Amino acid sequence: MRTGMMALALGLLTLRFLPALPPVWLWLAMPVAGLMLLPFRTYPVAFYLFGLSWACVNAQWALDDRLPPTLDGETRWIEGRVTGLPRHDDGVMRFELTDIQSRRTRLPRQMRLAWYGGPPVNSGERWRLAVKLKRPVGLLNPQAFDYQAWLLAQRIGATGTVKQGERLAPAQRAWRDGIRQRLLAVDAQGRSGALTALVLGDGAGLSREDWQVLQDTGTVHLLVISGQHIGLLAGVVYLLIAGLSRFGLWPNRLPWLPWACGLAFAAALCYGMLAGFGVPVRRACLMIGLVLLWRLRFRHLGAWWPLLLALNGILLLEPLASLQPGFWLSFAAVAVLILTFGGRLGPWRWWQTWTRAQWLIAIGLCPLLLALGLPISLSGPLANLFAVPWISLVVLPPALLGTLLLPVPYVGETLLWLAGGLIDWWFRGLGLVSGQVPAWVPTAVPLWAWLMGAIGAVLLLLPRGVPMRPLGWPMLLMLVFAPRPMLQEGVAEVWQLDVGQGLAILVRTRHHTMLYDAGPRFGELDQGERVVLPALHKLGVKGLDLMLISHAHADHAGGARAIAKGLPVNRVVSGEPSDLPLELRAERCESGRQWTWDGVDFQLWHWPLAGDSNQNSCVLLIEANGERLLLSGDIDAAAERALLDSPLALPTDWLQAPHHGSRSSSSNALLDVLQPKGALISRGQGNSFGHPHPTVIARYQKRGMTIYDSVEQGAIRLQLGRFEPPWSMRQERRFWRDPPPLTP
Known part of the structure; x- marks a missing residue:
């Protein structure tokens, strides 16, 4: 069986x-x-x-159940009920809508919406909304979080932006949202958002700095409800009844073991309902139920049976759960613990059990974190030694008890005030660790090296005395020191990263690296920090010889500060150096400047008579083995005419579409002289500028150019100097992604 x-x-x-x-x-x-x-x-x-x-x-x-392509970008009136816990971030209401109705067409049953400058939206309310609909897509970059897979796992069939709306009915059956509002209103010494995360599993109240600290120290699982919290509450209830029975305080007519197991499982279910029954919580509740059943009747079956039954139970109820990284991490952590403790011939002392469990979990999850493209906390094993008991035994009891006693005047508020202070001290301690030892973003390794590292991790989890166990360390270290192929002399690897409505292009030769533009930043959304910097780390970039910012517009220069903070940058050059942050110490782009890296030639051009920021773009021509790529920034038709009088007016193989394919650029004169065979377009899906313009696409198609669009292909890699067609992330097929179009 x-x-x-x-x-x-x-x-x-x-x-x-x-x-x-x-x-x-x-x-x-x-x-x-x-x-x-x-x-x-x-x-x-x-x-x-x-x-x-x-x-x-x-x-x-x-x-x-996803939005049909024909409705992508359309604005429709819809009706639906708000579900989950809406979030308010920087003037934007973000929420999910279900039970959706529309008069003219069938729409997905669930949507994820954003309302810029909208009124407060509460869970359980029914709204009539005018929504600009979008198909569920996300940015596609190497080893990055797959937002489209996450949306499918949540069964969200569309996203959208609300233009206007009206509330049709007040909130109904929204008790979790009511509890959240009460928690946020409590004086928790500035940590009400953290309390909400701990009690309800809602991390919307945590700042970016908080999330970074949790990621650096490997303690995210402690603050956003995980199986550990559910198991702790069930264990407390079980031990309480067992203790009462042992001291003769439990009624004799009630057998203590069935009651202990039943009430412990009921406590786990109640906490799971409070947490919203996410995948980790469902897994924990099912595991606890099976463990308690095993305790009652089936102890002879061993510890692997509950894990296997829980795995099948979760996947039968929701097969798409396997698309979420948390699913793999949850079950892998439990499997590591079973493997670690299940094969021991003798017991460890309590302090040995606690310390070794943390280190062995870190070793066991390392290959999985690398495969999922997630950061690896170097300080996690040490930080969790103290963080786990602090949250589980010191913070969680007053937090849950305070939430339960909120209707009692002063009592609930006092307990939550105490819990908030305890969390604040905890964050202060973790912040000191995070500042000294940030999380490691590993470079992607070849499959053979990953397999060796995974086998090494399994060997290290086995008991001492197992043959070949010492080989685990060198095999595990292959994840860090695996040899990587070097670029040939005279060849440049070019990555156009998928950053939405902006531009970021990485150029690498055999021994040198440069970045052309740094991705956009709009308000708190910094794609330089969220997309470009992690992608550089995962591609093995240790530092930049040159960061060339074409001009100072936010969609090209917005991420520069985050990248300069996260990586060593030798020089910064820009068409508008005075408009960039002073700490970048940018130099002015000089026309005619040339240099050679590892057999690859580079040449700059800048229009001295530029009248606006777009015209000030610093243009770069790259030539490798006679194959040319022109990076043009946001120059318009007037700047293009001036460019045609420069040494860069040469037949070019690849053209980065000027100004994201705007109608004001890519003039016929430029295309006639350059005669490119392909265009690289970087833009955001459904952007308000209408990029790329249909007339520009028609010009490209008339000349037989191949179009590589970041919205349709994701990140694009070009091996300049090999005269090969580019490779795109969407060619890495997954069933939830649309295949890349064959655009002539």
Whole structure:
């Protein structure tokens, strides 16, 4: 039976790795084939087919519920009920809408909306809204968070921006939102947002600095409700009843063990309801229920059975859970603990158990974090030694008790004030650690090196005395010191990163690296910090020889400060150096300046008669083995005419579309002289500027140019000097992504 359960889990998990869903007839035939195989004792194959078929059916339902392409960018009036916990960030209301109705067309059942400057929106209210609809897409960059997969896992079929609306009905059955409002109104010594995260699992009240501290110290799991909190509450209830029974204070007519297990499970379910039943919470509740059942009846089955049953239970209820990183981390952490403690011949002392558990979890999760593209906390094992008992035993009890006693005057507020102060001290301590040892963003490694590192981690988790266990350390270190291929002399690797409505292009030669533009920043949304800097780390960039900021507009220069803070930058050059932050110490772009890196030639141009910021863009020509790429910034037709009188007016293979494909750029005169065979366009989906303009696309298509659009292809990599077509992230097929278009 265990083999069949493992095969079922494997079938359900296979969905995560499918480049495309099988045809309908095939996944409908899978359960039929499985039933036919059962009499022949091939039940593992049958269970695998059952699991894969069920996962494919659910994935297809979710894909069919997404916004049709024909409605992308349309504005429609819709009605729906607000669900979840709405967030208010920098004047923007963000919330999810369900039970959606529209008079003229069928729309997805659930949407994620943003209302800029909108009124307060509360959970449970019913609204009529005018929404500009968007298909669920996200930025695609190397080893980055896949927002589109996350939306599909949440079964969100569309996103959108609210233009106007009216409230049709007040809130109903919104008790979690009511509790949140009470918690936010309490004096918690400035930490009401952290209390809300701890009690309700709502991290909207945490600042960016708070999240960075939690990430650096590996303690995110402590503040946003995880299985640990659920298990702690269930354990307290169980031990309380066991203690009462031991001292004769429990009624004799009630058998203490069934009551302890039942009330502990009820406490776990109540806390899970309070937390909103996210994937980690559902996993924890199911695991606790199975553990308690195991305690009552099935102790002889071992510790792996509850984990395996919980894994299958979660995936059968929600097969798309495997698209979320938290799912893998939750089950992997429990598996590491079972593997660590299950094979020991003798017990450890309590302090050995506690310290070794932290280090072994860090080792066991390291390959998984690398595969998921997540930062790895170097200080996590040490920080968690003190952070876990502080939150679990010191902060959580007054926080939960204070929330429960909020209706009692002064009592609940006092307990929450105390809990807030305890969290504040905790954050201050973690901040000291975070400032000294930030999280490590590892470079992507080849598959063979990752496999060796994963095997090494498993070896290190085994008990002492196991043959070949000492080989685990050198094998694990392959994740850090794996050899990486070097670029050839005379070849440049060019990455146009997917940063939305902005530009960031990485150029690397054999021994040198430069960045052309740094991505956009609009308000608190800094894509230089969120997208460009992590991408540079994951691509193995240790520092920049040159950061060239074409001009000072926020969509090109906004991320420069974050990048200069996160990486060593030798020089900064810009067409508008005086308009950049002083700490960048930018130099002016000088026309005619040339240099060579590792056989690759670079040449700058800047129009001295520029009349505005776009015309001031610093233009860069890169030539590798005779193949040319022109990075043009935001120059317009007037600047393009001046460029044609410069030495850069040469036949060019690749053109970074000036001004994101604006109608004011990419003039016929420029295209006639440069004769590019392809254009790279960096823009945001559904941007308000209308980039790229249809007339510009028509000019490109008339000349037979291949168009590589960041919205349609994601990040784009060009090996300049090899005369090969670019590769795009969307060519890395996943069933939840649309394939890249073949645009002539």
